Amino acid sequence: KDGSFVIMDYKQLVADALAPTMADTLSADDIYKKIERPKDSSMGDYAFPTFTLAKTFRKAPQQIATDLVEQLDQSKFEKVQVAGPYINFFLDKAAFSADILAQVSAQGADFGQNENGKGGNVPIDMSSPNIAKPISMGHLRSTVIGNSIAEILKKNGYNPIKDNHLGDWGTQFGKLIVAYLKWGNEDDVKKDPITNLVKYYVKFHQEDKEHPELDDEAREWFKKLEDGDAEAHRLWSWFRDESLKAFNQIYDKLGVTFDTYNGEAFYNDKMQAVIDELKEKGLLKESQGAQVVDLSKYDLNPALILKSDGASLYITRDIATAVYRDKTYHPAMNLYVVGSEQMYYFQQLKAVLTEMGLASAKDLHHIPFGLITVDGKKLSTRSGRIILLDEVLDDSIAMAKKQIAEKNPDLPNKDEVAKQVGVGAIIFGDLKNERMNSIDFNLADQLKFEGETGPYVQYARARAESILRKAADVTPAGENATINDPEAWETVKTLADFPAIVEEALADFEPSDIAKYSIRLAKAFNKYYAHSKILADDAEKPARLALVKSVSTILKESLRLLGVQAPDEM
Numbered sequence: 001k002d003g004s005f006v007i008m009d010y011k012q013l014v015a016d017a018l019a020p021t022m023a024d025t026l027s028a029d030d031i032y033k034k035i036e037r038p039k040d041s042s043m044g045d046y047a048f049p050t051f052t053l054a055k056t057f058r059k060a061p062q063q064i065a066t067d068l069v070e071q072l073d074q075s076k077f078e079k080v081q082v083a084g085p086y087i088n089f090f091l092d093k094a095a096f097s098a099d100i101l102a103q104v105s106a107q108g109a110d111f112g113q114n115e116n117g118k119g120g121n122v123p124i125d126m127s128s129p130n131i132a133k134p135i136s137m138g139h140l141r142s143t144v145i146g147n148s149i150a151e152i153l154k155k156n157g158y159n160p161i162k163d164n165h166l167g168d169w170g171t172q173f174g175k176l177i178v179a180y181l182k183w184g185n186e187d188d189v190k191k192d193p194i195t196n197l198v199k200y201y202v203k204f205h206q207e208d209k210e211h212p213e214l215d216d217e218a219r220e221w222f223k224k225l226e227d228g229d230a231e232a233h234r235l236w237s238w239f240r241d242e243s244l245k246a247f248n249q250i251y252d253k254l255g256v257t258f259d260t261y262n263g264e265a266f267y268n269d270k271m272q273a274v275i276d277e278l279k280e281k282g283l284l285k286e287s288q289g290a291q292v293v294d295l296s297k298y299d300l301n302p303a304l305i306l307k308s309d310g311a312s313l314y315i316t317r318d319i320a321t322a323v324y325r326d327k328t329y330h331p332a333m334n335l336y337v338v339g340s341e342q343m344y345y346f347q348q349l350k351a352v353l354t355e356m357g358l359a360s361a362k363d364l365h366h367i368p369f370g371l372i373t374v375d376g377k378k379l380s381t382r383s384g385r386i387i388l389l390d391e392v393l394d395d396s397i398a399m400a401k402k403q404i405a406e407k408n409p410d411l412p413n414k415d416e417v418a419k420q421v422g423v424g425a426i427i428f429g430d431l432k433n434e435r436m437n438s439i440d441f442n443l444a445d446q447l448k449f450e451g452e453t454g455p456y457v458q459y460a461r462a463r464a465e466s467i468l469r470k471a472a473d474v475t476p477a478g479e480n481a482t483i484n485d486p487e488a489w490e491t492v493k494t495l496a497d498f499p500a501i502v503e504e505a506l507a508d509f510e511p512s513d514i515a516k517y518s519i520r521l522a523k524a525f526n527k528y529y530a531h532s533k534i535l536a537d538d539a540e541k542p543a544r545l546a547l548v549k550s551v552s553t554i555l556k557e558s559l560r561l562l563g564v565q566a567p568d569e570m
């Protein structure tokens with residue numbers, strides 16, 4: 001064995017060994033898909049099941065396994081053995097550890113980077129809270145899921161464009177203007193914009209039950225706003241600025257930035273062209289005075305494009321948005337990270353865009369996610385139960401600070417680390433779940449240093465850094481980092497999985513793939529740490545340190561892909 005495999009995908013190695021033995025019956029692709037990863041490594045690192053082949057080969061599965069093993073080239077494996085209807089493949093530990101550690105050492109955080117996306121532009125519609133309303137836990141999910149998907153896109157060679165499609169337009173701004181002019185106060189708005197603007201809005205809805213004429217006034221003000229009236233525009237733009245200030249505080253805390261803030265208002269002057277286009281293409285139909293696009297051939301309700309009073313709607317602005325993105329970016333994909341309650345809506349949007357013949361309609365993906373509750377209670381801004389995100393973040397940072405003070409009282413930069421841990425716990429607590437799952441969020445649980453949490457992964461990585469500090473006199477091996485210790489095997493193998501996880505996470509639009517992977521790597525490493533004397537002075541020490549360094553690099557890189565920071569010490 002020459003020990004010089006540069007192979008990223010070990011499953012492929014197994015498939016390549018099997019392929020020549022079944023050239024006439026199974027394609028290389030089918031073989032690859034059948035290969036499994038046994039839970040228990042005594043069953044090998046990979047396993048190929050033969051029971052589904054009994055019909056094709058007209059033989060008993062165990063016999064098939066035995067015959068195939070006789071024919072295949074075993075030179076790249078430690079051993080290959082038959083176990084019932086399975087062929088178990090054991091990788092060559094020394095050769096593979098040297099291979100993987102050489103790659104991670106040479107590439108550092110670039111390990112797992114691929115160029116599949118060929119630089120293609122991918123606008124991601126994310127966060128997108130509504131002006132004059134609190135940013136909700138749902139918007140948090142969109143923000144952190146979108147941010148992570150943007151990093152995952154980059155890692156796969158795409159060029160993401162993070163767009164905050166603010167809800168800054170619509171008839172509600174007519175209501176808000178009326179409410180402000182009647183009951184509002186300038187200083188209050190400056191002091192606490194969201195709380196007060198919400199208050200005015202709520203009051204409007206209480207009052208308009210008895211005074212329906214308020215609704216007419218609101219409609220007029222929105223019409224003025226759409227027509228560019230100076231006073232309407234001044235108020236609107238002030239509400240928007242004040243709201244954005246409040247939102248940016250949260251984005252700063254989360255460490256999330258955007259490339260564009262092209263909210264719904266940005267498309268106000270781009271809608272007429274879209275309506276004209278819809279008309280030209282014969283897609284607009286009148287229905288009870290309103291203009292709709294019929295979507296019965298998609299088995300969907302008609303999309304309401306213009307109300308009978310000529311006012312545009314949410315979807316009108318979304319159509320203009322998609323057309324704009326299409327022209328501006330020639331997107332490779334068009335992503336919308338928006339809660340699952342808008343699933344039907346995005347089907348309608350995609351159908352309208354498809355009818356219009358928009359090039360990027362084909363690769364439009366709504367990336368939905370489930371509801372979030374805190375301690376079993378649903379969050380809502382209407383019912384009065386408003387959980388303000390910045391409060392949740394501050395609570396989390398305070399709790400992290402307490403824990404750190406207990407665990408590591410001498411830590412010099414406690415405040416900074418508390419922020420990284422407190423905020424990281426929330427982001428990780430969200431992203432470790434498959435996004436469609438609903439989450440009941442319990443802050444205390446997510447802050448634990450044990451269990452499947454952000455702090456757990458951060459702590460494993462800080463531990464790796466601490467080992468490296470202690471062994472500062474020894475240089476981690478770059479080449480020939482051969483590790484024979486069976487206790488290290490799980491960690492080595494998990495490192496090798498990273499490039500495939502990066503691809504998988506994008507294919508599913510699932511940051512949870514990365515989060516779960518980071519937990520797996522942290523667990524494997526902690527086990528290794530507990531069972532092996534990493535700092536023992538023997539010939540394998542530089543190789544072990546290379547492993548520790550690689551783990552630190554990939555844990556940090558995994559966390560980065562999630563938008564979570566990794567303190568060197570905690």
Ligand code: ARG
Nearest residue numbers: 125128129130165167318338
């Ligand atoms: N502002 C909307 C809301 O809070 C989300 C916007 C999502 N993006 C879009 N292009 N429709 O529900």
